Amino acid sequence: MQRFYFDHNATTPVAPEVLETVVSCLGQVYGNASSIHHFGQAAKQRLETARRQVAALIHADAREIVFTSGGTESDNMAIQGVVRAADQPSKHIVTCAIEHPAVLMTVKHLQQEGVEATAVKVGASGVVNPDDIRRALRPETVLITIMHANNELGTVQPIAEIARIARQAGVALHVDGVQAAGKIPVDVGELGVDLYTLSGHKLYAPKGVGALYVRKATRLEPLAWGGHHERDRRPGTENVPGIAAFGAAAEVAGRCLREDAERIGVLRDRLENAVLERIPGCGINGSRWNRVPNTSNIYFDGVDGEAMVIALDLRGFAVSTGAACSSGALTPSHVLTAIGLSDDRARASMRFSLGRGNTAEQVNALVDAIGSSVAHLRRISVHA
Amino acid sequence: MPERPIAVAMSGGVDSSTVAALLVRQGRSIVGMTMQLWNQRRLPELQVEGTTGRCCSLDDVYDARRVAEQVGIPYYVVNFERQFEEKVVKPFVEEYLAGRTPIPCTLCNNHIKFDRFLEMADSVGAHHVATGHYARIRYDEASGRYQLLRAVDDSKDQTYFLFGLTQQQLARTMFPLGEMNKAEVRELARGMDLAVAAKSDSQEICFVPNGDYAAFMDAYLRDTGVTPARTEGEIVGTDGRVLGRHEGVHRFTVGQRKGLGVATGEPLYVIATEPASQRVVVGRNDDLLRSSLFARDVNWISIPGVAGPVRAQVKIRNRHTAAAATLRATSDAARVEVVFDEAQRAVTPGQGAVFYSGDLVLGGGWIE
Numbered sequence: 038m039q040r041f042y043f044d045h046n047a048t049t050p051v052a053p054e055v056l057e058t059v060v061s062c063l064g065q066v067y068g069n070a071s072s073i074h075h076f077g078q079a080a081k082q083r084l085e086t087a088r089r090q091v092a093a094l095i096h097a098d099a100r101e102i103v104f105t106s107g108g109t110e111s112d113n114m115a116i117q118g119v120v121r122a123a124d125q126p127s128k129h130i131v132t133c134a135i136e137h138p139a140v141l142m143t144v145k146h147l148q149q150e151g152v153e154a155t156a157v158k159v160g161a162s163g164v165v166n167p168d169d170i171r172r173a174l175r176p177e178t179v180l181i182t183i184m185h186a187n188n189e190l191g192t193v194q195p196i197a198e199i200a201r202i203a204r205q206a207g208v209a210l211h212v213d214g215v216q217a218a219g220k221i222p223v224d225v226g227e228l229g230v231d232l233y234t235l236s237g238h239k240l241y242a243p244k245g246v247g248a249l250y251v252r253k254a255t256r257l258e259p260l261a262w263g264g265h266h267e268r269d270r271r272p273g274t275e276n277v278p279g280i281a282a283f284g285a286a287a288e289v290a291g292r293c294l295r296e297d298a299e300r301i302g303v304l305r306d307r308l309e310n311a312v313l314e315r316i317p318g319c320g321i322n323g324s325r326w327n328r329v330p331n332t333s334n335i336y337f338d339g340v341d342g343e344a345m346v347i348a349l350d351l352r353g354f355a356v357s358t359g360a361a362c363s364s365g366a367l368t369p370s371h372v373l374t375a376i377g378l379s380d381d382r383a384r385a386s387m388r389f390s391l392g393r394g395n396t397a398e399q400v401n402a403l404v405d406a407i408g409s410s411v412a413h414l415r416r417i418s419v420h421a
Numbered sequence: 422m423p424e425r426p427i428a429v430a431m432s433g434g435v436d437s438s439t440v441a442a443l444l445v446r447q448g449r450s451i452v453g454m455t456m457q458l459w460n461q462r463r464l465p466e467l468q469v470e471g472t473t474g475r476c477c478s479l480d481d482v483y484d485a486r487r488v489a490e491q492v493g494i495p496y497y498v499v500n501f502e503r504q505f506e507e508k509v510v511k512p513f514v515e516e517y518l519a520g521r522t523p524i525p526c527t528l529c530n531n532h533i534k535f536d537r538f539l540e541m542a543d544s545v546g547a548h549h550v551a552t553g554h555y556a557r558i559r560y561d562e563a564s565g566r567y568q569l570l571r572a573v574d575d576s577k578d579q580t581y582f583l584f585g586l587t588q589q590q591l592a593r594t595m596f597p598l599g600e601m602n603k604a605e606v607r608e609l610a611r612g613m614d615l616a617v618a619a620k621s622d623s624q625e626i627c628f629v630p631n632g633d634y635a636a637f638m639d640a641y642l643r644d645t646g647v648t649p650a651r652t653e654g655e656i657v658g659t660d661g662r663v664l665g666r667h668e669g670v671h672r673f674t675v676g677q678r679k680g681l682g683v684a685t686g687e688p689l690y691v692i693a694t695e696p697a698s699q700r701v702v703v704g705r706n707d708d709l710l711r712s713s714l715f716a717r718d719v720n721w722i723s724i725p726g727v728a729g730p731v732r733a734q735v736k737i738r739n740r741h742t743a744a745a746a747t748l749r750a751t752s753d754a755a756r757v758e759v760v761f762d763e764a765q766r767a768v769t770p771g772q773g774a775v776f777y778s779g780d781l782v783l784g785g786g787w788i789e
Contacts, residue, residue, distance in 0.1 A: 344544035347497050351426075351452065351545055417543045 040353045041399045045239075045392035046188050046216060046332060047357055051282070052241035052393070058285040059243060062278040070275050071266070080277045087284025094287040095214070095233060096224040097250050103270040104280050107247035108215040108236035109139040110260070114249050114271070115211040115232040116143045116182055118257035120152055123179040129153040131173045131181045131208075133165050134375040135190075140182055140213055141371075153177070163192035163323030163376045171202045181210045185217035185233075189372040189388055190323035191332025193221065200229030209255065215239055215247075219290035220298060220329040231255050237279065241393070242286035246279035293393075301391050302330030304400050308389060309333050311404040316411055322386055323376060336378070336386040337407075340414045345387060348410045354403055357388045426450040427549045427595065428542035430534060431489065431496070433481030436553030438488040438617045439610045440597050444551060445492045446613070452547055453489040453496040455482050456538060458505040458529075459628040464640040467630045487616045497545075501537050508532035510628065514638050517671040518652070520696035521771025524582065524739075525626055531585035539593055549593050556580045557599035557780075558591050561723070567591035568723040569782040574602035581739045584775045584785025585720050635672045654699030656683055659692060659708055670694045673701050676709055676767030690767075710764035716774040716786030719755045723781045726754060733776040733783055735759050737768055743777050757786060 042050070051059070062083060068076030070084050085099070092099040105111045120128055132144055134156045144154045157169040170181060181203050186193050196212055203210040211232040217223060219240035225233050233250035237243060251257060251270065263272025290297075312319060318338040337345070342358040349356055358370075368374075369383035378386065389403070429441040431453045444451050461468075461478055482498055489496030509528045516523035534552065542550045555572035556579050567588050572578040586594070598606055610618035625632040642648075652669040665683040667673065672680070677691040681703060692704045714737070724731075727750045734743035744765055749758040759774055768788060775785035 341541075341544060343499060344541055347452075347499070347541075347545045350497075351495060413546075414544055417540065 038353045040355065041403065042355045042394060043389045043391060043399075043403060044355045044357050046191075046388065046390035048238045048244065049241045049392055050394065051243055052286055052289055054289055055242055055282045055286045059278050059282045062281045066277055066281070068277075070277060071264070080275075083277055083281040083284075084275055087280045087287075090284035090288040090291075091235065091248050092250075094218060094223070094291045095235070095250060096226055097233075098253070100268070101225075101250050101252060103249045103251055103267045104275060104283075105247045105249055105271060106245055106276075107238070108137075108213070108234055109247075111234035111236070111247050111249040112137070112139040112182075112211075112213055113143050114257070114260050115234060115251075116140065116180065117147065117260060119180045119209050119211065119232070119255070120147055121258035122256040125177055125179060127153065127177045129155070129175045129178040131155050131157065131170055131178055133157045133159060133170075133183055133194075135159055135163060135187055135372045136182070136184055137188055137213060137215070140184070144182070159375055161323070161377050162327070163187055163190040163372070164327050165194050165199070167195050167198040167202055170199050174202070174206050174208065178206065178208050181208055182213070183210070184213040184215075185223070186214070186220065186329045186332075187323070187372060188216045189332075189370060190334050190376070191216070191328040191390075192323045193217065193327045193329060196228050196230065203231075204229060216332075217329060219287075219294065220331055222294060225250055225252070232257075237283040237286060240286050240290045242283040243279055246276055246283045248283070297393060298330045301393070301395070304395055304397060305331055305333050305389075305391050307397065308391070308400050308404060309335070311401075312407060315404065315408055318415075319411070322373060322378065331391045333389045333391075334373075334386060335389070336382050337411050337414075338382065338385055339418055340385045340411055341418065342384050342387055344414060345410050348414070349406055352406050352410075354406050356403075357390075358384075358386065424450050425549075426452045426547045427551050428452050428454055428538070428545065428547035429494075430538055430550060430552045431455050431485040432553070432623070433484035433488075433617065433620075434553065434623055435610050435615070435617050435620050436555075436598055436606060438485070438553075438615050439606050439613075440551050440553050441488060441494060442492045442613045442615055443597055443609065445494060451492075451494040452542075452545060453485065453494050454538070454541065455485045455496075455498045456505075456533065457482070457498050457500045457502060458533065459510070460502060461628075461630075464637070464644055466640050467633075467636060484617050484620065491614075491616060499538075499541050501533055504537050505529070505533055505628075510641065513626075514641055516771050517634070517638060518696065520670055520694040522674045522769045523771045524773055525628075526582045527585055527773055530582055535586055535590040535594060539590065542593075549595055551595040551597055553598055554579045554583065554596050555598055555603075556583055556596050558594060558596055564724070566723060566725070570599070571777070571780040571782070572596075572599045577603050580777075580782050581736055581773060581775050581785075584722070584773055584782060586722065587720065588722075591722070635669070638671055652696070652699050654701070656681065656701045656703055659702060659704040664689075664703065667701050670696050670699055670701060675769040706766070709766045711761075711768040712764040713758060713760045714768050714774060715751075715789040716757045716759060717753075717755065717789050719757050719784055719786035721784035723778075724783050726750075726784075727757065731783070733778055735761070736773075736775045736777065737765060737788065738772050741765075743775075748776060748783075755786070 066080050068080040070080040088099045088102045092102050148154050155173040157173050209231045212230045213234045215236040218235050231252045235248040237246040266272050322334040369380050373383035431437045509525050513523045513525045555577040557570040559568045561568050571580050629637045655663050656665040656667050673691045673694050689703045692708050693702045727748050731748045735746045736743045745762040747760045772788050774788050776783040
């Protein structure tokens, strides 16, 4: 059976040029980047090349990039790091209701330690109102943490405006950019953020590598203790093949950004327009406008999303209900609930996330499969 | 359009794993699915070392996935936790609090395995479902009905828990193990080198760790924010004499001997629990004998119903040897009077009364 992948927000395939980098690095560059000798220097070079490549993708200085094991670690490092480094006796965080669990659970953990937190709400658009952020600020607020693009809806948050609010208030701003980098242009300086999370495997690098942008002079308590790696921000011998691959992927992403975004955006719109035109009782969740170009979240009333994912998979189409992390869970997606969907409609929602490998033919085939699956599921559904 | 696949309900145990492997060997197109029914981490106070009765544990899902991979079939975990709690766990707790002794496995079969799962199978393009139950299904041309029959392996027969299956459900269900005994199934599993061939059988009520249903109920009620009504009260003899006190009627079931905390000359048994007065009535073994019962919400399987008296063998709990009886119709078609030839011990409200004619399951209902 031919299989088509429409779940790029869960993870992406490794790009061919990236694979080449991993293989050559694994095979030949086995030195420890901290070693003085030739082998160590070769590893160090790969590391620093990657650091420049990743920095370039978000227009940062290479010295501001800390490599990590992925998005979750970067989010933890930023949030825990800023809060623990702050001197105030009482501390407060502002976040938002549709953040990824890597952020929400970290904040929750800190709350159990006595830190206060406010999660601002979002409306049906899935976009945060910066005024709500401003209103949530308190004298003891030490951090605002807001995602750049939402993993389920694709909606893009007004980061530049939020950054102005943060700067005026003298509060650090962390942005989870896992779903934005590589899909839309990111310039951390222009945006005015202090910390920015990146993940390798969302932009065609392997799993297990990510980065945190830390603006110079940002006070950050490390998560772990050990050697003097990564400017004392993150101890442990560096994952050189993974980091080199991340660098290569960032380089490709930066180079192809405009072309990818345009081509994938056309495919996404083709998918949505065809679905909306051909299938009754469906609609798009969240704003259609402030979105990354690859993501589409659609509800199909009267359809069990879990059943539809399985039915489509058996026909060769990989899609997802909400976020990969929340499938199999009892409660419907917290993001869809937060934008005001009923439990039934949230359970009837599907996420399609496109990527470099998708073609117009694949999208046409997907639309056909969605159409017949929805019709079949509605015919037999008596419980919905 | 290729052949419609069969959805196999895979629990991660040896029986359902063997079903999947057998059907694959027969060249059928199969989709394996594990029903996630209960979150074992939800009531952490019940997690003790050496816990048994681990339905839907990560280990079971791991095992089912491994077998699916071994036999090369697509495999999915489907989440029915919401429906399971609504249709099985809540009624289980309510029945106990109402002084009855429920059978959650039957509720699960009626409302989850042969309802929600059938629907899920249909959703993904499968018409038939197959499970590892020990029972047989046969289509009878003469009556035009699907019949349910006892498994060939009497020690494993599960028809007692399947009396609620409707004709529509039976028409779409396959029990490939009904013709086999357990030893053969294990032998087959070993022969096909299935990863779970040596796994021990599951016991008791799957979502209740260690069979301690009273502890489960306390924990569940706390978790759902219900302050359990105080149900402690008196233990009285059949003559109404107060013999002692107990900590809650839901901790007792008809026929129970242990844990009464009342010492008298002769062994005492629970005769009845009375939630209204919160009394537990105890008496001698002979006081437990009943010569008849009424069954409500009767589901007819192999026959369309009874008009006049019908001779049958009736089972009143899973580990009961079916007793000869006469079924008598009442004015309500779904209510049947069962008159035993010889009085039966511990007829327990809330349990099933299942009517057999030899191997044939005529139908069954709930003991009033």
